[in-house]
Amino acid sequence: MSVLQEVELSVSTAADVVESLLYLLQCRRDDDSAAFASALEALGMSANEAQSYWEFLDSPSELLWNEAKDNTEITQRFGLAISSRPSTPRNWLLYRVVSLALPDILQCELVGTRHMGGEESADNPADRLRIIFDRFPTDASSTKGQLLSIWRFLQGAAATQFSQAVVRAAGSLREELGADLGLRFAELLVExxxxxxxxxxxxxxxxxxxxxxxxxxxxxxxxxxxxxxxxxxxxxxxxxxxxxxxxxxxxxxxxxxxxxxxxxxxxxxxxxxxxxxxxxxxxxxxxxxxxxxxxxxxxxxxxxxxxxxxxxxxxxxxxxxxxxxxxxxxxxxxxxxxxxxxxxxxxxxxxxxxxxxxxxxxxxxxxxxxxxxxxxxxxxxxxxxxxxxxxxxxxxxxxxxxxxxxxxxxxxxxxxxxxxxxxxxxxxxxxxxxxxxxxxxxxxxxx
Missing domain, CATH: 3.40.50 (Rossmann fold)
Incomplete structure (x- = not known):
């Protein structure tokens, strides 16, 4: 089964529970932890893992959020590990977060087995795949090009349309020309x-x-x-x-x-x-x-x-x-x-x-x-x-x-x-x- 076919399968199995991660935002606004957990469990998480997301969203520190590593640590990478078996990817939550910011993100590229090219181990089994995305969403409030994490997204942060490289390059231009024009000019120079x-x-x-x-x-x-x-x-x-x-x-x-x-x-x-x-x-x-x-x-x-x-x-x-x-x-x-x-x-x-x-x-x-x-x-x-x-x-x-x-x-x-x-x-x-x-x-x- 191809990666894209596997993704499509996951969409169909989860679609009757959560149309998009906007549903999770609504659960947060309604303070409905049960519905929030049910939605994540339908995406393949355990009950304990789903509960941990709710708890960490209330945390004042994103460092604590990173303890829920299965779906957050990978936002710092340009590869994403999923199971190659015909089942819901464990990191489907990240797929959905990214797809909200970049609708075409699911056009991913399978580049080989063993996540990130590492050696096989208990934490990196051979049946994991390495997937490369063209672009990850950058935090719109960032001036240094930080990637938009799940924690920031579910706290209400927005993704900028500009790439990480552009945001990092735009510092002085944003100060002199304003955020929008500075970023657009930086994007031109980078391109x-x-x-x-x-x-x-x-x-x-x-x-x-x-x-x-x-x-x-x-x-x-x-x-x-x-x-x-x-x-x-x-x-x-x-x-x-x-x-x-x-x-x-x-x-x-x-x-x-x-x-x-x-x-x-x-x-x-x-x-x-x-x-x-x-x-x-x-x-x-x-x-x-x-x-x-x-x-x-x-x-x-x-x-x-x-x-x-x-x-x-x-x-x-x-x-x-x-x-x-x-x-x-x-x-x-x-x-x-x-x-x-x-x-x-x-x-x-x-x-x-x-x-x-x-x-x-x-x-x-x-x-x-x-x-x-x-x-x-x-x-x-x-x-x-x-x-x-x-x-x-x-x-x-x-x-x-x-x-x-x-x-x-x-x-x-x-x-x-x-x-x-x-x-x-x-x-x-x-x-x-x-x-x-x-x-x-x-x-x-x-x-």
């Missing part, structure tokens, strides 16, 4: 594989969103790398690796992050009624470095030409519903401002002056200290030669100066109701805050 900002950055992002809700136009801005050659890795956390042994004219690795993020983020803002535009550029200014040109095997003119073709490929990859403006960062926007701005920022950083960055990132010194060692091999591949640690630091800070310059130009041209989007390394996008604190949302690293 789109974006990093949840730290509290100080959350405040900056929230200010822009609130401005949009008040009728101001919001700009999503950013830049992506040219279509440098890359390869797959065997690391699921960093699935790609730049080789820099060529330059294409398609949608590059970082640009692919934007093609995933933009439609969802734009739709989210549209649903909120926030007028917005998206302004993205490609890093054509990297053609200003002869080491890079030599490494990818093209001259400056061809580098620019491939960047423009990459922009067109990107345009074709993004739905027309996204209000998108694409440009060459240097040729179309920054012009003769780029190098003076970036050089000035570089000189200040080399002298230990990181502008406004420390107001947003109090751990900045530790970040700066680890970046050279973390990315040394990356820059050696990019520039096609070995580098000493000091040279790596200088190269990083020169690139950081470019981030700072583009951020300053973005503020000058597009105003302050801007959220910078980043698809490359989050550490480098901290330099967006060099000229002034600037809202930034980063995708998780792909390389």
């Amino acid at each position: 789109q594989k974006m990093l949840i900002p730290q509290p100080r950055m959350v405040a900056l992002v929230s200010r822009v969103l609130k401005a949009g809700l008040d009728g101001q136009q919001v700009t999503l801005a950013g830049a992506f790398c040219p279509d440098y050659a890359y390869e797959r890795t065997e690391n699921p956390d960093l699935p790609y690796r730049y080789t820099f042994d060529g330059l294409g004219d398609g949608v590059g690795l970082v640009a692919q992050q934007f093609t995933r993020i933009l439609p969802a983020l734009s739709a989210f803002l549209t649903d909120l009624g926030v007028e917005h535009q998206v302004v993205l550029g490609i890093g054509d200014f990297e053609a200003d470095n002869q080491d890079i040109l030599d490494q990818v095997g093209v001259d400056r003119t061809e580098f620019f030409a491939r960047c423009r073709r990459s922009l067109e490929a990107f345009r074709q990859a993004v739905p027309e519903t996204v209000p998108l403006q694409l440009e060459m960062c240097w040729e179309d926007r920054a012009g003769d401002r780029l190098r003076p701005y970036s050089d000035a920022a570089f000189e200040r950083m080399m002298a230990g002056d990181f502008g406004e960055m420390r107001t947003v990132f109090p751990d900045l010194d530790a970040i700066i200290e680890r970046i050279p060692g973390q990315y040394k091999t990356f820059y050696e591949r990019w520039f096609g030669r070995d580098m000493a640690d000091r040279e790596v630091l200088e190269v990083i800070l020169k690139q950081a100066g470019e981030y700072a310059a583009l951020a300053q130009i973005t503020i000058e041209d597009l105003g302050r109701d801007v959220i910078m989007l980043a698809g490359d390394r989050p550490e480098m996008n901290r330099f967006n805050c060099f000229p002034e604190p600037l809202a930034t949302l980063c995708a998780k690293r792909a390389y």
Whole structure:
């Protein structure tokens, strides 16, 4: 007999006694302990076990409730043990609780025998099955993603529509944007594989969103790398690796992050009624470095030409519903401002002056200290030669100066109701805050 067939059998045998666990709530409201116990006994419990639930519901502590382990401890797991015999599952109470919060929860998946994959024992016989649910209900009052237990449910607590991961991620967003919008925004970021900002950055992002809700136009801005050659890795956390042994004219690795993020983020803002535009550029200014040109095997003119073709490929990859403006960062926007701005920022950083960055990132010194060692091999591949640690630091800070310059130009041209989007390394996008604190949302690293 399949798991779903067994569940259906249990529904039919219990349906004449309790239509749903809402009946148990009614018994509690009516102070009818006999009816409460009868309903649970009809689901396969012993009289003593059924009585224990009534008593523990009156307990001020959920810790005592956990002593009734057969039907509560399992709410802390992503598997559920039931008997494989054609009889009512001992944990049917949990099935029914979960199904009230998530009606499709009974579409469970049998993944093998021996509950949770453990060894056979007196408490874990071989005839128990392991069942996986896609999602468990999270306590709506929780700010840390606690699962909704049976005790909390029967005390009248509600289940949130958001997953445990979203609730855990939403802390600062809920504080800044309110519970509903904060959770919805956190859900968007989690689903789109974006990093949840730290509290100080959350405040900056929230200010822009609130401005949009008040009728101001919001700009999503950013830049992506040219279509440098890359390869797959065997690391699921960093699935790609730049080789820099060529330059294409398609949608590059970082640009692919934007093609995933933009439609969802734009739709989210549209649903909120926030007028917005998206302004993205490609890093054509990297053609200003002869080491890079030599490494990818093209001259400056061809580098620019491939960047423009990459922009067109990107345009074709993004739905027309996204209000998108694409440009060459240097040729179309920054012009003769780029190098003076970036050089000035570089000189200040080399002298230990990181502008406004420390107001947003109090751990900045530790970040700066680890970046050279973390990315040394990356820059050696990019520039096609070995580098000493000091040279790596200088190269990083020169690139950081470019981030700072583009951020300053973005503020000058597009105003302050801007959220910078980043698809490359989050550490480098901290330099967006060099000229002034600037809202930034980063995708998780792909390389």
